[in-house]
Amino acid sequence: MGDKLITILLAFSFVFSGCIGGDEQSSAIDISVEMSGAPDSIHFIKDATNGSSIEEMEVSFDFTGTESSGGALTEFWLEPGDGSPRMSTNAADSKILIRNYESYGMFLAEAGANDSGENSIHEEITITVNGAFHLNQTSPTGVDEPADLHIDSMNVNSIQSPARLEISSTITNVENFAQFPPPDDVEITWQLFDPSGELIATHTQVIGEGQSYTWTHNEENPMDGGWNLIIGDAVDEENVNQETTALMIF
Structure with a gap:
């Protein structure tokens, strides 16, 4: 009985030790990649x-x-992670x-190197690529009706959703120096709709x-x-x- 137990234990020990480090890979290349320019924002x-x-x-x-x-370095390459082709x-x-x-999103890129061996x-x-959306209508005479801002959706290859949407919208009631029409206040209403069409936030302000x-x-x-900011x-x-300005931030 004792000999059988020892045999079983040795068999288990052999199988278990053979599994340790089975997925580890080694390479003669010591890779070092320094990235600059991110995180930052794309401006639309x-x-x-x-x-x-x-x-x-x-x-x-x-x-x-x-x-x-293991040999002379032959190629450096990059899979950008946003769905665009491999670069080398x-x-x-x-x-x-x-x-x-x-396009904006959080992307998982792969950077690699090959050698002659x-x-x-x-x-x-x-x-991390944040999305910044800008809509400016500025002139001495202004516009009769402010335009709406559409906030485009992120790249489909993003591995994470935005953490926050920040909106800042300034409306100026342009001073009217003409006698007609006479100067007047304006009443502006902001309405923010989510991608499903639900009204998420609204505000009305009279501006002198x-x-x-x-x-x-x-x-x-x-x-x-895609989100929509309607300004009336x-x-x-x-x-x-x-x-x-609307910011999609990761």
């Missing part, structure tokens, strides 16, 4: 018809500290890769001639998708300027 400049111009966010990946004991460079030509992100290694890097008012609103853990002016023939 909106017009009155919801057209957008984009100020992209440039992120650089510097492989200068990467070394290999000949290691003899450049040690830096630059990606211009065009067919060794390869990569590491995961989290890239030549005066400004800023409405702010923060929304924690905003629903994924209840007074005809009284012009306004607006400066509105």
